[in-house]
Amino acid sequence: MSGAHHPRHASRPSRVLIVALPIGLAVTALGMLWAVVDVPAAADAELPPTPAVAAQLPGVDVGGVIAADPCADAAVAEALAAGADEAAIAAFGGGAAFRDAVIAGNAPCISLSDPARIWVVVNKTRPLAPLGFEPSSLDGVDLASTTPSDRLRTDARDALGALAQTADASGAGVLGINNGYRSYNLQVSTYSGFVAAEGVAGADEGSARAGFSEHQTGLAVDVVACGDACGEIDAFGSTAQAAWVAEHAWEYGYVVRYESGASDRTGYMPEPWHLRFVGPQLAAAYHDGGFHTLEEFFGLAAAPDYVH
Structure with missing residues (x-):
């Protein structure tokens, strides 16, 4: 994603658009990103680049970009409630999007410590909770x-x-x-x-x-x-x-x-x-x-x- 500066066209009228950025254009793939941008009226004007939001918490506005919380999506909530891990990951936008959301701290509904989920991480510093956990199936x-x-x-x-x-x-x-x-x-x-x-x-x-x-x-x-x-x-x-x-x-x-x-x-x-x-x-x-x-x-x- 380019970091070049796009100067405003002060001499031209402008309008405000709410732009939905697809997952593939988001640095963190956190689901849909909503950006409020000031767009010059000229038809051939370029949109300003979207700032990276990898380290931002849900709902924080940085440079006009707000990262939506994927956990608020009904499809995610329904899949998690049903224990359908693959469906939940798909609702995030796939494996890479899921990973990026977790790393960015933008997925409060996902716990890497939940032993019933396929994304659980168990190692020498991350014991099972509870220690005596038994799978249900x-x-x-x-x-x-x-x-x-x-x-x-x-x-x-x-x-x-x-x-x-x-x-x-x-x-x-x-x-x-x-x-x-x-x-x-x-x-x-x-x-x-x-x-x-x-x-x-x-x-x-x-x-x-x-x-x-x-x-x-x-x-x-x-x-x-x-x-x-x-x-x-x-x-x-x-x-x-x-x-x-x-x-x-x-x-x-x-x-x-x-x-x-x-x-x-x-x-x-x-x-x-x-x-x-x-x-x-x-x-x-x-x-x-x-x-x-x-x-x-x-x-x-x-x-x-x-x-x-």
């Missing part, structure tokens, strides 16, 4: 599983099934799962086992403490490569399935949550097998924006360590 995944933890939220389960079917059909190979949903109590025992084997520091590099695990949301899954049998998750990164997942998971609403080179932000060692469901719209915005962590995507602080 879980179902078994129709894939080979190497542990009894074979359930996911139904939306994440359906997306994983489609992802695995396409991976196999494309020639990448068969996918199975190692872990899906894990309850608070199961995470207690899982983490304790890692502590016993590797100590606290070692455990914290590859296992979440209870109440701090994405698996507890029912939106995270560890996948494995399968042939005559399914392999270990530690071997997944060198498989054709891993390469396919890294390239295509976003098309099914998943992101690889703990990528190589991101440990200083996520707090975990690289886990090419750990997929996190955020839904198709947010996953597309994540991919198209070149993001590598949810912390960066939502403008959150890095979370390399637990606070205490």
